[in-house]
Amino acid sequence: EDQVTQSPEALRLQEGESSSLNCSYTVSGLRGLFWYRQDPGKGPEFLFTLYSAGEEKEKERLKATLTKKESFLHITAPKPEDSATYLCAVQAVGATNKLIFGTGTLLAVQP
Amino acid sequence: SAVISQKPSRDICQRGTSLTIQCQVDSQVTMMFWYRQQPGQSLTLIATANQGSEATYESGFVIDKFPISRPNLTFSTLTVSNMSPEDSSIYLCSVGSGRGETQYFGPGTRLLVL
Numbered sequence: 595e596d597q598v599t600q601s602p603e604a605l606r607l608q609e610g611e612s613s614s615l616n617c618s619y620t621v622s623g624l625r626g627l628f629w630y631r632q633d634p635g636k637g638p639e640f641l642f643t644l645y646s647a648g649e650e651k652e653k654e655r656l657k658a659t660l661t662k663k664e665s666f667l668h669i670t671a672p673k674p675e676d677s678a679t680y681l682c683a684v685q686a687v688g689a690t691n692k693l694i695f696g697t698g699t700l701l702a703v704q705p
Numbered sequence: 706s707a708v709i710s711q712k713p714s715r716d717i718c719q720r721g722t723s724l725t726i727q728c729q730v731d732s733q734v735t736m737m738f739w740y741r742q743q744p745g746q747s748l749t750l751i752a753t754a755n756q757g758s759e760a761t762y763e764s765g766f767v768i769d770k771f772p773i774s775r776p777n778l779t780f781s782t783l784t785v786s787n788m789s790p791e792d793s794s795i796y797l798c799s800v801g802s803g804r805g806e807t808q809y810f811g812p813g814t815r816l817l818v819l
Contacts, residue, residue, distance in 0.1 A: 598747075626806045637797050637810035638748070640706070681748070691736060691801055692763070693808060695747040 596621045596686050600696035607672055607703050615667040615699045617682030627665050628693065629658050630681040638681055641667075672703045707732050707800055709811035717817045718788055725784045726814045728798035733778035736801035738808065739771070743794045754781040754798075788818045 597620045607613055619627065626645050630638035642651045644660040651658050655676065657668040667680055679700045683693040708731040718724050728737065737754040752760040752773055760773035775781045785792050795815050799808040 628807065630810075635813075635815075637709075637812045640807060640809055643807050683748075685806055690753065690761070691738070691806070691808070692750050692753075693740075693748070695749075697745070697747045 596684065596694050598682055598684055598694055598696035600680075600682050600699050602699060603697070604700040605702070607669075607701070609673055609703055609705050610671045612668070612670045612672070614669070615680055615701070617665040617667070617696060618663060619665070619682075619684045620663075621684050621686045621694075623687035625685040625687045627660055628683045628685070629656075629665070629667055630683065632679045632681055632698070641680075669701070672701075674703045674705050677701055677703045706802065706809045707734060709798065709800060709809060711796075711798060711811040711814050713814060714812065715815040715817075717819065720789050720818055722788055723784055723786045724788065724816060725782050726796050726798075728781045728783070728811055730779045730800055734800040735778070737775060737781045738799045738801070739773060739781070739783045740797045740799060740810075741794050742797060742813070748797065751783070751796075754783075785816065788816075790818045792816065793818045 599618045601616045629641040632638045642658040647662045655670050659666050679698040681698045683695040710729045712727045739751040740748045742748045750763050751766045752762040754775040756775045772784045795813045797813045799810045
């Protein structure tokens with residue numbers, strides 16, 4: 595069964611303290627892995643799509659990497675405005691575009 | 706990316722009633738999806754809304770409980786029927802880009818059933 599597990603469930607950082615969020619996945623065949631950011635009371639905001647092991651993508655203080663079993667979202671020198679829930683999702687080959695989500699990591703960055 | 710709006714943004718309903726949620730996109734899209742996000746749980750796909758044909762439901766979701774309409778390429782509705790407190794959740798629509806891999810989400814509808 596296709597599955598996504600995110601860790602940690604919650605993370606508290608000081609401003610400027612870099613860290614990484616983990617997304618482990620089990621899927622029959624990976625079509626794509628997706629990272630989203632979700633602020634309270636809002637819908638998920640798309641961040642990155644990764645398609646194959648070794649691929650990396652960056653946006654401001656965020657960098658997403660992908661291996662055959664997991665993905666990391668690296669946050670460099672975070673700011674309080676980076677506080678949000680970060681969601682990981684996978685799409686399997688032949689799954690007609692269905693996204694399978696993890697339960698997310700709640701990130702709090704303190705000034 | 707497309708701009709997606711949902712109505713209502715939130716509602717409080719009595720058990721046994723039904724609520725219809727609207728999703729409007731500012732451009733024509735082939736693929737539209739409906740997800741549920743229950744408290745403390747991950748987003749779960751309810752169904753794919755197909756234009757001109759019946760929606761395709763995921764395991765555990767049925768048309769009688771969650772009827773979906775897709776009259777054109779910019780609009781869809783999801784009805785939550787005969788509601789119970791277990792239906793309290795955030796309901797989100799999303800649209801697929803290109804071949805549909807990347808999905809963009811609307812702001813969600815927060816439903817509380819008493």
